[in-house]
Amino acid sequence: MTDKLMRAERTSGNEEDARSLGLTAQEHHRIVDLLGREPNGVELAVFSLMWSEHCSYKHSRKLLRRLPTEGAHVVMGPGENAGAVDVGDGLCVAFKVESHNHPSAVEPFQGAATGVGGIVRDVFAVGARPIALLDSLRFGELDSPRSRYLFSGAVAGIGHYGNSIGVATVGGEIYFEPAYESNCLVNAMCVGLAPRERLIRSAAAGEGNQLVLLGALTGRDGIGGASVLASAQLDVGDPSKRPSVQIGDPFEEKKLLECSLELLERGLLRSLQDLGAAGLSSSASEMASKGAVGIDLDVARVPLREQGMEAFEIMVSESQERMLCVVEPERLGHVLGVCAHWEVRATTIGEVTGSGRLRVLERGHVVGDMPVTALVDDCPLYDLAPAPPTARVYPDPPRRLPDAGSAADTLLALLASPNIASKRFAYEQYDSIVGSRTVRRPGTADAAVLMLAGDGGSGALAIAIDGNGRRVACDPYTGAIEAVLECARNLACVGAEPLGLTNCLNFGNPEKPHVAWQLERAVDGLAAACRALMVPVVGGNVSLYNESDEGPIYPTPVVGMVGRLADPALAPGIGLREPGHAIALVGPFAPALAGSELERLRGRMADGLAEVDLEAQARAIVALREAVATGGIASAHDISDGGLACALAECVLDGGIGARVELEALAATVGGEEATLFGEGAGGVLVSGPIEALQPLSETGELLWLGEAGGEALELRMGADSLSLSMSQVRAAYERGIPDRFS
Amino acid sequence: MKFGVVRFPGSCDEHDALLACRRFADAELLWHGERDLKGVDAVVIPGGFSYGDYLRVGAIARFSPVMEAVGEWAAAGGPVLGICNGFQVLCEAGLLPGALLVNAELRFLCRQVEVEVVNAETPFTSTCDPGERLSVPVKHTTGRYFAPELELDELERSGQVVLRYLPGQNPNDSRRDIAGVTNRAGNVLGLMPHPEHAVDALTGSTDGARIFESLASLSPA
Known part of the structure; x- marks a missing residue:
C-alpha cells in the first residue's frame, strides 16, 4: 500500500522533509509508528499542520487544564469553535478571541482583516449571528515608521473587514511598547447571539452523510500559515513569508454568513465547521474526531482558484471564507437551493464513513490515509520546563520624561502618551453602531453595552477586553490577575455580571525556560482570578513564538469577558x-x-x-x-x-x-x-x-x-x-x- | 403605509432600517434579485456594501433587477430614500445628481454629526422645522458629495439640498457641506448620515426618526 501511495504522490515524507515542515525527528518517528509506515508527501503535509503548535497546542494544552471551565451559565465550553453562555430568554452568547499576530506583522492590512474574518467564522460556525467585535492590539512605539505602518494598516484592515460584513466593532485596547516592535499583536474577539436551540456543534455524524464545502475557491494562499507563520519565530518583515498571508474577501464572508445562518435556521445541517488554520486538513479531521467517525474527501472535487494545485496544497490551503458542513443526502437539494439564493458556491467533496480514518482521494485514487486519532489526539504533548529568568529579560524602555517635573506637566505627558491618549484615530474607523444594539460606543464607557431588546431578549450584554503586557512582564502572576480583575471591573462599571471569559495567550518561545515560566505563572494567575470571581473560561487561543532576535514580546494574556445587565438605560x-x-x-x-x-x-x-x-x-x-x-x-x-x-x-x-x-x-x-x-x-x-x-x-x-x-x-x-x-x-x-x- | 427596504447580499443596515421603518408603519425586505416591489409605498435603499463594492461603490448595484424596478417607481413619482450606500447607488443609477467621492481623509469614519434641515418641504422632512438641527451618525469611506459648481448652484436654487452639515461638522469635505440631496422632482432623497441609527434615545439620538415619520405620514399610493 505504501508503494501505491508513494506512486500517487511523488513528494516523499522522510525525516528530512518532516524537519523542513517544522516537525522534529521524534515527531516524525511517532508518525511512522502510528501509520505503520513512512508517510507520503500529502500525509506529511497534513501531519505537519495538525501537529503544529497552532493546531495541536502541544506546548500549552496541559497547562490550560488548570483554568476553570465550569459555570452555571456555560452552554458550550472549550473545544468547540467558540464557547457559549446562556443569557436568558432562550438566548445564548457565543464568543471567542483569537490571534492573527504573525500574518499582521508580515502584511498588517490583510493580516488583521483576515483575523477578523476568521474569528467571525468561528462564531457563526456554532450557529450564532456575530453582533460585536473587539480588538486587542500591540505595536512598537509610534516613533518607529514600521510601527506606524503596522498600526495604521491593522486598524484599516480591521475596519475594512468588520464594516463590510455589518458586524459592529464596539471596543478594544491598544498599547505601544518597544517589546512589540518586531512582533505586533492583533487579537480579535467576536461575540455572537443565537437562540439556544440553534447552537450547533462541529462533530460529524452519520455514515453516508455528505461533506459539503461552502464558500470561496481554494487557492495557494496561506499555504502552511499555521506552521510557517504561527508556530515559529519570525524575522522582521520577511517578504518570503508574504505568500503565507491570506487575502480577505468580506463580501464572500457576508454571503457565507447569511447563508450558513439560514441553513441552520432551516435545520438543514448535521454539523458545521469553519476552515481556519490548516484548511481542509484541520476542519475535516476535527469534525471526524469529535464525531468519532471517518471522512473520505476527494481533492479533485474542490473548486480551485488556480490550475495545477497538488493534492497536498488543496489539503492545507488557508484560503479564506470557506465552511465545511455535513448534510444528510436527502437534504442536499435544499442545501444547494439556499446556497444558490445567496450565490454561495457549494460542492460535495466527500462523505462521512465509519472507518475512523481521514482518507484523501484524488479522482477516486487514495493519496493519503491516516487515522483521525493520530492526527488529532496523538500529537505528543510537551511538558514545559519553566524556570524564572536568571537575568533581566527586557531592557528598560527609552526614557521620555525626567523624574523632576510639575504634576501638571506629568499629567499632560501621560495623557498624550499613546498608551493612554484617545484611541479615536482607531475607533472612528470602525462601524460601532450597525445592528442597532450599541448603547455605549467606544470611548464612552468602560465596557461596550449592547441591548438585546430587538433580538427577543431583555437587558443588555456588556463586553470588555483587557491585558497589560508590561505589567505581566513585571510580574506574570499578578499581571494576569490584574487583567481579569480589570475586565470584571469594567463590566461592573456598567452594572454587568460576568458570565464567561475567553483569553488569548500571546507569549514568546515556550521551549525557552523563562518564557515557559511566564506562561505558567500567567495561567496560574488567570486561574486564580477566574476562581475568585467565579467566571468560567469558555474558550480561547494560544499564540506562541512571538519573538525575534531582540527577544520575546512582553507576555500578553488578553482577556475578553462577556456579562449581562438588566437595564441598559442605567449603565x-x-x-x-x-x-x-x-x-x-x-x-x-x-x-x-x-x-x-x-x-x-x-x-x-x-x-x-x-x-x-x-x-x-x-x-x-x-x-x-x-x-x-x-x-x-x-x-x-x-x-x-x-x-x-x-x-x-x-x-x-x-x-x-x-x-x-x-x-x-x-x-x-x-x-x-x-x-x-x-x-x-x-x-x-x-x-x-x-x-x-x-x-x-x-x-x-x-x-x-x-x-x-x-x-x-x-x-x-x-x-x-x-x-x-x-x-x-x-x-x-x-x-x-x-x-x-x-x- | 408600507416601506420596502432593499436587501443586496452585501447590505449591512437593512435590519436597522427595517426596525426604524416599523416604528411608524409596516415594512418588509425587497430582495435584490427580484423586480417586484410588493406594493410598498416607499422604498428605502439601506447602507452597506451592496455587491462588495470592490469596484466603484454602487457601480454594480445599479444594474440589479430590483434597481430597474426602483428606477421605474421613482420615475412615476414614488418616494425613494437612499442612505449611505443607498445614496451612492442612487447617484450611480442616475436617479440623483452628483457623485460621492472618497472622504478627504481617505479613511472610513464613524461619528455622530449634526445636520441642519435646509428644506423642510419634502416628503422626507415634512415633520421637521426649517433650520432644525438633527444629531445623526455617519459611517462611510466614500461620502464626499461632489457636483460641478454650476450644478451645485442649481441644486441650492431649486431646494434640492435638504440636509447640510453644520459648521465644523462636515466629516468628509463634501461640497457646500451637503449631507443630503433630492432629485429635481423631490421624490428621491439620498443622504450620507444614517437616520435609522438615530431612532432610539438608548442608542444615542431620536432625531433620525423624523425622516421615517415624515415618509410614514404620506398617504399610501
Missing part, C-alpha cells in the same frame, strides 16, 4: 454628567508606581508588582455592580493606565464638565503624591452622582469622597499643593496624543 458611561454631582473613589485602592505608565515614560521596568488581595477585589466588584444596577450612579470609570489623575481627566473630557477633588486624605494612606496621582495597581473606580445615590457604596465597601463635578477645569488638590488644568489643555493632550505621532 453609566465614564463622563461626568451634571455639575454638583459628588465624585468618589471606590476601593480597595493601593496604587504604586512600579510597572506604571509613568515609570515607563521615565525609562524604568519594575521587577515584581504588589500582591493583590483577590477576595477583597472580588467583593468590591460585586458591590459596585449591584450599586450600579440599582441606578442613580451617573458615571463610573475604573482607574487603570496613568492612575487616578488620568482616569479623572477622562471623566472630565467625556462629560465636558470640570472636576474639583481633594486628595490629601488619600495621599496619606497611599504614601506619596505621585503614587496617589499616577500610581497603578488592582482596584479603584471613580464614580459620580448625587450623594445619596453613592452612599450605599460606603456601606458595602470602601468609599472615599473626593470632590464634585463642575466648572471648566480639572483641579486636583493635595493640601497646599494643587494641580489645575483647563479643559482645553487636557483635551488637546489627550486628543492629539496619537495623531501628532503621524504628523
